[in-house]
Amino acid sequence: MQNLPLIQIDESKCTLCYACVRSCPTKAITTLSNSDKIVINHDRCISCGNCYISCGPKAISYQKSYDKLAKHLNSNKKSIAIVDPSIASEFPDILDYRNFVGMIRALGFDFVNEISFGADLVAIKYKELLDNFKGKYFITTSCPPVYEYIEKFQPNIIDSLAGIDSHMTATAKVMREIHGKTPVIVAITPCLAHKKEILRNKDLINEVIGFEELRTMFNNNNVYENSVEFSEFDQPIGFKGSLFPISEGILDAAGIDCSVSDSNIITREGPENFKKNISDFAICNEIKQNLNLYFCNGCIMGPCSSHRSSYLTNRSLQTNFYKKRVKLIDQKELQKNIDKFINLDFSRSFIVNDQRISPPAKDKIEKVLKLLGKETHD
Ligand code: SF4
Numbered sequence: 001m002q003n004l005p006l007i008q009i010d011e012s013k014c015t016l017c018y019a020c021v022r023s024c025p026t027k028a029i030t031t032l033s034n035s036d037k038i039v040i041n042h043d044r045c046i047s048c049g050n051c052y053i054s055c056g057p058k059a060i061s062y063q064k065s066y067d068k069l070a071k072h073l074n075s076n077k078k079s080i081a082i083v084d085p086s087i088a089s090e091f092p093d094i095l096d097y098r099n100f101v102g103m104i105r106a107l108g109f110d111f112v113n114e115i116s117f118g119a120d121l122v123a124i125k126y127k128e129l130l131d132n133f134k135g136k137y138f139i140t141t142s143c144p145p146v147y148e149y150i151e152k153f154q155p156n157i158i159d160s161l162a163g164i165d166s167h168m169t170a171t172a173k174v175m176r177e178i179h180g181k182t183p184v185i186v187a188i189t190p191c192l193a194h195k196k197e198i199l200r201n202k203d204l205i206n207e208v209i210g211f212e213e214l215r216t217m218f219n220n221n222n223v224y225e226n227s228v229e230f231s232e233f234d235q236p237i238g239f240k241g242s243l244f245p246i247s248e249g250i251l252d253a254a255g256i257d258c259s260v261s262d263s264n265i266i267t268r269e270g271p272e273n274f275k276k277n278i279s280d281f282a283i284c285n286e287i288k289q290n291l292n293l294y295f296c297n298g299c300i301m302g303p304c305s306s307h308r309s310s311y312l313t314n315r316s317l318q319t320n321f322y323k324k325r326v327k328l329i330d331q332k333e334l335q336k337n338i339d340k341f342i343n344l345d346f347s348r349s350f351i352v353n354d355q356r357i358s359p360p361a362k363d364k365i366e367k368v369l370k371l372l373g374k375e376t377h378d
Pocket residue numbers: 007023024025026027028029040044045046047048049050051052
């Protein structure tokens with residue numbers, strides 16, 4: 001993964017429909033001049049996965065981790081799967097989540113943990129940040145394309161990023177605290193950008209696989225729901241962190257006021273207004289609220305999931321999963337675990353990586369206008 005770019009185009013499948021060019025929020029995809037070839041400028045890419053989703057002929061793919069994962073699982077190191085709570089909307093076909101946990105163990109993992117526990121810890125950090133208001137407003141940093149876009153295209157507001165770990169990273173830090181440096185940690189998520197996020201802290205998470213890859217692994221290894229016994233997630237078990245895949249879920253988990261009248265944070269999601277929301281936050285002095293922002297319509301609609309046909313269905317599956325699980329939570333055990341890990345360092349920093357393109361000089365514009373026979377601006 002480190003050597004090859006995350007997103008690739010197979011020229012032989014490309015029909016030059018330009019859907020990817022139109023869908024890319026950062027203009028990272030272009031055509032070469034005098035050529036019919038589509039190319040990606042990887043420096044400008046924020047790993048949102050929009051091009052992958054929009055390519056009808058499936059000419060665009062992302063780098064898969066099957067070989068690396070097989071190597072890890074065949075090594076003599078212990079292995080830990082940390083699983084995003086959006087499994088609920090990805091695997092509605094698996095009726096009991098305990099079968100799902102059993103299936104992951106059947107692939108060879110020694111431990112199967114919930115990323116929702118890290119989400120619970122991160123939620124507490126957001127509550128502290130918002131409660132400790134000192135006049136400055138923040139943008140949440142759970143969604144990698146959000147902070148990568150700001151690092152590359154709005155570096156002037158980089159200090160507005162909240163500086164709190166993603167729920168995936170927070171969970172991995174808890175795992176390292178429990179199990180030490182040696183075990184292999186593999187995150188299973190719907191987020192393509194998580195594959196890039198792990199490169200920022202190479203000692204923490206060894207591999208990220210998307211839900212689509214997990215499905216393929218189940219099929220290739222003949223692991224089915226009815227071929228495994230029920231199995232519970234390993235401790236520490238998560239609580240309201242199960243709601244994180246819905247964009248407002250972070251606020252619910254943190255006990256942050258979401259009411260229209262009193263809340264000091266606005267949730268926005270989806271690729272359509274993604275850039276506009278960021279630029280408004282950057283330039284509008286009238287905005288006196290924090291911004292809880294996501295590129296996708298919540299992680300339930302992440303690009304590495306195979307069930308993106310109905311937002312409402314996914315959202316409903318996610319809340320039902322939470323409601324089912326919450327009845328099983330041992331609150332005393334939960335609090336004990338939160339007390340044990342809440343003082344780990346979940347802070348993070350961001351680095352300006354300016355990829356903005358300066359507008360062309362006036363004389364160049366005039367030259368082009370002249371070539372087009374438009375020498376006047378009317
Ligand atoms: S992943 Fe997103 S940013 Fe990167 S090339 Fe595709 S559409 Fe553009």
